[in-house]
Amino acid sequence: MNLTQLTAFRAVMESATLSEAAEKLGRTQPAVSLAIRSLEEALGLKLFERRGRQLLPVPEAHYLHAESDDILNRLSNVADTMKSLINGQSGSLNVASMPGPSNYLFPRYISRVIGETPDVRISLSSRTSPQIRELAATQGLDFGFADMIGREASTTTFRQETISADCFCAMPKDHDLAAKDEIDWQDLDNLPLGLLQSTHHSHQKTVKALNDAGCTANVVLDCQFFLPIMSFISAGHCLSVVDPLTAVAEREVKMTNGQVVFRRMKAGFRYRYTIVFPIFRPMSQLARMVKDGWRAEVMELLTQVGANPSFTPTDPVPEP
Structure with missing residues (x-):
């Protein structure tokens, strides 16, 4: 059995005629008939008795309808969930910020960008810059916001983007x-x-x-x-x-x-901030959207106060 066969079968079970089922699916009537015949051949069972233009389901067809309906609905839910994940409308987010921004600016941004999205689970913590770097190095968060403490980005554990601005x-x-x-x-x-x-x-x-x-x-x-x-x-x-x-x-x-x-x-000297993220923990679409949005937020805030910010992107991850 395949999805094309099951989709055609469900449409026929829920329609008065074959032509009505074809119209629901946006397919031709011969294509739907072929899908039903191929399903019957795969099962070794006639699912319908043909009486004129009507297809009357045999008792076994009702069982298959219940099961196929559950399968197709679950697949639809999976597809919807994947779309939400891709669009950053669901998923989990584990982020950290150094004290200062973590008191107000960072949570204000997170709450605004997540908005009214109940399917996002957030873990937001306040950590020192060295702690945030260690969490990134151990692949323990999606991304963190820290200040530059003299340690360069590791090419084997985490990456960083840098924002510098006037003091x-x-x-x-x-x-x-x-x-x-x-x-x-x-x-x-x-x-x-x-x-x-x-x-x-x-x-x-x-x-x-x-x-x-x-x-x-x-x-x-x-x-x-x-x-x-x-x-x-x-x-x-x-x-x-x-x-x-x-x-x-x-x-x-x-x-x-x-x-x-x-x-x-x-x-x-210019003050330097870093957005750090793990190398071996691929970033979800949600985390990437929030990270990039936070970078833009910081740049805008620094511009508003006349701090002349500049941004240095991370180098590409080296090939293994």
């Missing part, structure tokens, strides 16, 4: 430097600064940029993440050199009620 200086809104459009490193000479922990590359690059400019890096606060530093800045305790998505998040969430403002750093 910003975060300061109290009534600070003297708030009158400037851009901030020079000399402007920060010996001013109290709140930075990420000393092991983080942004801390190290900030201190280096100040030293290279002949300035003193007066670090009075270090913190694991950028967003908690905003409270200290709004209280006038310090300034900070932050990644541009922190400026975006503060603008969107208004955590300090406008007490912190951001000015682009005029020169120096």
Whole structure:
């Protein structure tokens, strides 16, 4: 038996005449008759008694109708599911983001892009950048969003796409430097600064940029993440050199009620973000759609705050 035979058989069972069955299928009457005859030959059983223009099913045909109807309906459901998977309307999604974007920007995007699609199951977690890279290396997620921590993409475990953008200086809104459009490193000479922990590359690059400019890096606060530093800045305790998505998040969430403002750093290092994904875990259509959409979202957000973003795609996966 094949699908053509079963489809023709069901149509005949559910129609008053052979011509009606052919019309339902969009096929010619001889083609439907041939499909029925070939099915009967394959089974070694006459399924219908022919009385004039009518085909009267034998008792065994009713059993075959029930079974074939179930088979064809299941195949139709499979086809619909595959279409949903291809169109990103169903499936599962396992993603992670570094703290900062994971608090608001990343889940806001995920919830919006998934929309009213109840057939998508989501696992969304907040992890440090090293943890996200390890998850990608062990093929433990669909993709993750991290910052660049100095480790290049592995050609054997995971791949990465890179987005770079200008850094910003975060300061109290009534600070003297708030009158400037851009901030020079000399402007920060010996001013109290709140930075990420000393092991983080942004801390190290900030201190280096100040030293290279002949300035003193007066670090009075270090913190694991950028967003908690905003409270200290709004209280006038310090300034900070932050990644541009922190400026975006503060603008969107208004955590300090406008007490912190951001000015682009005029020169120096650019902050780099990475979208990492496994090599040996092929990406579903859903994951690819969400990943590419997030990249476009980040680029747009960074453009809106004047961070001059640029994108570097991943190299092709090397041949085994």
